[in-house]
Amino acid sequence: MHSDTHLVLHSLRSAELRRPATEFGLAPAASHTGLRTRLGWALVDLGLRVLPRHPGRASVAPGTA
Template sequence: MHPETHLAVHHLRAADLRAEPDAHRLAAQAKRPYDIRTRLGWTLVEVGLRLASPRPAYGH
């Protein structure tokens, strides 16, 4: 491989490696609202189930 070609490939790969953390961070930020909505949804389901279930009769 010609040295200039090798250098060009090296620069492209280095740019890709530098861009990976940013891409990962952006993907993680985009995913966060879904995680919050999921947790909130399951919390609401749990509260609804507790409200719908009959209370045990203590002492009667």
């Protein structure tokens, strides 16, 4: 999954979970979606793109081997 897509889904889910928590005073109302978070996800995305491909391993579709 692309890191930006994952970040959007995470933001939506955390907002869903944060709403009831703020009603009970269990969570802070401030969101932590700043530059640090975006930079972190960009580094994860970059790291996944840099991972070497294994030329010796061929992917085989399930049921065809």
